[in-house]
Amino acid sequence: MSLIVQKYGGSSVADAESIKRVARRVVETKRQGNQVVVVVSAMGDTTDDLLDLAADITDHPQDREMDILLSSGERMSMALLAMAINQLGETAQSFTGSQAGMITDAIHGKARLIEVNPNRVHESLDSGHIGIVAGFQGMSRESKDITTMGRGGSDTTAVALAAAMNADVCEIYTDVDGVFTADPRVVSRARKIDVASSEDMLEMAANGSKVLHLRSVEYARRFGVKLHVRSSFSEKEGTWVIPDPEDKITIQEGEPLEQPIITGLAHATEARMTIAGIPDEPGRAAAIFNVVAEVGTNIDMIVQDVSDETKKTNISFTLPSDDGRKTLEALEAQKGAIGFEDLDFTPEVGKVSLVGGGMRHHPGVSAKFFSALRDAGINITLISTSEIRVSVITKIEDMERAVEALHTAFGLDSEEEATVYAGTGR
């Protein structure tokens, strides 16, 4: 008997009809002979509505209270889903994050899991029930207060439970067919990826792919959880994300799915800062990065070059667009102390990344990559690579064209246009 964890996001449980649809799917999974645990998000836009309500009341909500407020969303959907499942003749029991043993640190709003003790859920399954767990929430070990886990929290709940319960698979249900070789709204010939390693999916998520949250992919990778990202609106196979590349996924009869050399393309919008004319002396770069760190900005790509004649260096780096203004102001304030000549800030640039574990063993990927961009007449300003990823920064207006060109160059285009749902892929 398999143990399957299924996670359904907000759009999958947006109203009574959707909840009943999910219930039918869950019951069918159980009747195929599996033990089933379901993790649910709040219905539809509930979380946003609660945030709006709080904003009507105060600009500075206490984080303890915000977590109590937000966690009520998942409690509502889990109870309604349990009722719908019971209506279909199976028995279901719902558990809050705390009751399901999701123990976190005390950081309200973005709590991290410390420990997962799903004993009550196990007992429920062993008694023949379907277990339902409220996603996105846990309990602080320290204060016994309810905590919420921030963006991707429900996915993380599902993966963490799957890890702790040794589930055979963690199915992430969303409103798209799976993870695509590129964003199908940008590349109409993008293909659904059949199977990819956790490692590759981590790079995709870290560099702009929005279907799976980075944190849950990290967790799945670390704890060896197999993910299956699929559509809640169809029975089609989705994208398998497997932690051990030696593992094979076989669907029905036939050959196991092959992992391709290249998994796909991710893209994201960032800001770029160039600091020009820095005296080429020890400590100057460190001083710059200290200033940036102090305002809480995360730096992504960094490039430094030195001019031999002038003995001055330029440093360029990329950062989240939202952090642009405060970083610019902080650096301008330190201009005299650090001694640079110029600050050049571009609020929006494109970052395009090609990802694939197969790159390790296939030389020539970089050559094909840069040739394709040159042939498309696209300028590159920064380059960053890892063993399994090549990323470049382009002008924002060139970003989507770059993704398309690379998608074609690497043979990722499908025969037909991808079906794009209205969903955001969450």
Next chain:
Amino acid sequence: MSLIVQKYGGSSVADAESIKRVARRVVETKRQGNQVVVVVSAMGDTTDDLLDLAADITDHPQDREMDILLSSGERMSMALLAMAINQLGETAQSFTGSQAGMITDAIHGKARLIEVNPNRVHESLDSGHIGIVAGFQGMSRESKDITTMGRGGSDTTAVALAAAMNADVCEIYTDVDGVFTADPRVVSRARKIDVASSEDMLEMAANGSKVLHLRSVEYARRFGVKLHVRSSFSEKEGTWVIPDPEDKITIQEGEPLEQPIITGLAHATEARMTIAGIPDEPGRAAAIFNVVAEVGTNIDMIVQDVSDETKKTNISFTLPSDDGRKTLEALEAQKGAIGFEDLDFTPEVGKVSLVGGGMRHHPGVSAKFFSALRDAGINITLISTSEIRVSVITKIEDMERAVEALHTAFGLDSEEEATVYAGTGR
């Protein structure tokens, strides 16, 4: 320093503006030098909306799941109220029923309190915070599941907390000025009652008065809690309900409030069943009441009379209108076994009750009562009295006229018309 418990119902916290208004009131109470605990209901119609959502999903919701669903309403309002209070510069901490130590039995949907351990709330107050507690909910000692407490649950939470914490007063905020000598929508000259004993208020609530729930008045009486029922829309003194009649309530300077001989009038709609021609033998009455009890019907007033010539007896009793049909069918089914001749069922009759502890020591109340009804040309079919109450059954079309006539006869009419709010008095 006084400890004050305040309870705000759904209409008092219906939206962001209302919540902010309540917050201002709570903060003002604290700044007058009191420790304050606030019990809140769910916002506006939330509980009804959740019930509707559940009804869209299933006809037979599991009660465990229903309690999880319903309890999320109070959690939302308590968190939002805490935020609003914090915004005004005071600190507030919210507690679920479980966190506030409201321990109940395992009967979902209408759980009864077994124990109240408000240690965490005490600690919060001692640290200078305002404590906020979700009304209507607790935790089952047996299963550790969330339970909800049924009708009047939030009032009961407030009174139980006030008892356990030795509060100086429990203020019940509602959308009317207090409890009136009669329903002001029926008697335009009804007056707000200044002070009444718990015992009198118990009779009022048990016999149709809707402002205070019977259960919370019972609790207040048993545990010696002073209640103050007042409007959340004004600063006016409301109705004081005090457990010990020897206690005096003094408002500002001046004479203590006198408890009147007569507290007021309550009225309610019921059904009446008359079983005629019952053989006058031992056991027949018991058989009838067993049949009624088996279908779960509560009997209110009973009258039995015996005919000397025919040796047959008639029994009449009143019961909740909603239970009429099933009771009628059950009795009809037993007609042969019990041996009565006729069943006469009236789906709606009026029950009018005059309440006042002072009746004990003032003979003549009954005389005045029945004279007033006779003078108004109102027929009475059943009579029931206790030490502090006289109740009669009238035709449904005479009920309101009876209330008005008695109100005038007992000198309860005020000089001016009562201000009737749109609220239901909850």
